[in-house]
Amino acid sequence: MDVVTYQTIKVRFQESICYLTFHRPDANNTINDQLIDECLQVMNQCETSSVTVIVLEGLPEVFCFGADFQEIYQEMKSGRKQASSQEPLYDLWLKLQTGPFVTISHVRGKVNAGGLGFVAASDIVIADQTASFSLSELLFGLYPACVLPFLIRRIGYQKAHYMTLMTKPIFVQEAMEWSLVDACDAQSEVLLRKHLLRLRRLNKKAIARYKQFINSLDDRPRRTKSMALTENQDMFSDPQNQMGIIRYVETGQFPWEKSP
Known part of the structure; x- marks a missing residue:
C-alpha cells in the first residue's frame, strides 16, 4: 500500500483501487483551487496507471460543502472584478464521468452546491444514513450552472430543477428514490467493501470501452460545458452577487436579511 498526502486531500493506493479523501477540516471541506x-x-x-476504481470520500460530518467563499472573498477584496473560470473543476467532473475507471462517491454527512458535482459525476454513489444533499446557490443570487448538466443526467430535469429552486437539503431516503444515491446502509464502509469485491474484478480496457459507450448515449455535460462555464463566470462577476458574498463572509448574514 502506497500512502501520499497532499495539502487538501489524502490519497492512498491499494492494488487497483485509489482512495481519494477531501481533507479540509478547517474549511468545511470546501473546494478551492488547490x-x-x-x-x-x-x-x-x-x-495512465493500473487503477480501475477511484473512491471519493470526505469527512464523517461533511463530504464536500461547495465553493470556498473565503477564497472567493479574498479575491474580491483584492479588487478582482472578473471571476475566475471554473473550467478546471468542470474538467475534473468530466474525468470522473468519462475516465477509464469506475468512480464511487462514498458519502457521509453534508453535500452542498459544488460538492454535488462530484456526486453527480460519479458512476456509483454509496451513502450512510447521515448523508444529505443540497443546492444553496439561489440564496446568493447564483445558480448551479456547472453542476446541473451532471445532475440532470443523473436524476432528471424536474428533480434537479426542484432542488435548485428549493435550496433545502434532501436526505438519504429521498436521494435513493431519486437515483442520486445507488446504495445506502448505516454501515456504509461495509457496503463499500462489498461493492469493491466485485468491481475490482473488472479490467481497465473493458471499463474504458464501456464508459466511452455509455457516455456517448448521453453526452450532456460535454455538450453544455461552454454555456455552463460562461453562465457561472457571469454570475460570480455580478457586482450585486459579489456584495452578497462579501456581506455573508463578513457578517454571516444572507442577502435577504436586514442589517441590525
Whole structure:
C-alpha cells in the first residue's frame, strides 16, 4: 500500500483501487483551487496507471460543502472584478464521468452546491444514513450552472430543477428514490467493501470501452460545458452577487436579511 498526502486531500493506493479523501477540516471541506489541482493530478495519474476504481470520500460530518467563499472573498477584496473560470473543476467532473475507471462517491454527512458535482459525476454513489444533499446557490443570487448538466443526467430535469429552486437539503431516503444515491446502509464502509469485491474484478480496457459507450448515449455535460462555464463566470462577476458574498463572509448574514 502506497500512502501520499497532499495539502487538501489524502490519497492512498491499494492494488487497483485509489482512495481519494477531501481533507479540509478547517474549511468545511470546501473546494478551492488547490483542491481542484491536486484532484486533477491524481486523476491524471489514475488514467495512465493500473487503477480501475477511484473512491471519493470526505469527512464523517461533511463530504464536500461547495465553493470556498473565503477564497472567493479574498479575491474580491483584492479588487478582482472578473471571476475566475471554473473550467478546471468542470474538467475534473468530466474525468470522473468519462475516465477509464469506475468512480464511487462514498458519502457521509453534508453535500452542498459544488460538492454535488462530484456526486453527480460519479458512476456509483454509496451513502450512510447521515448523508444529505443540497443546492444553496439561489440564496446568493447564483445558480448551479456547472453542476446541473451532471445532475440532470443523473436524476432528471424536474428533480434537479426542484432542488435548485428549493435550496433545502434532501436526505438519504429521498436521494435513493431519486437515483442520486445507488446504495445506502448505516454501515456504509461495509457496503463499500462489498461493492469493491466485485468491481475490482473488472479490467481497465473493458471499463474504458464501456464508459466511452455509455457516455456517448448521453453526452450532456460535454455538450453544455461552454454555456455552463460562461453562465457561472457571469454570475460570480455580478457586482450585486459579489456584495452578497462579501456581506455573508463578513457578517454571516444572507442577502435577504436586514442589517441590525
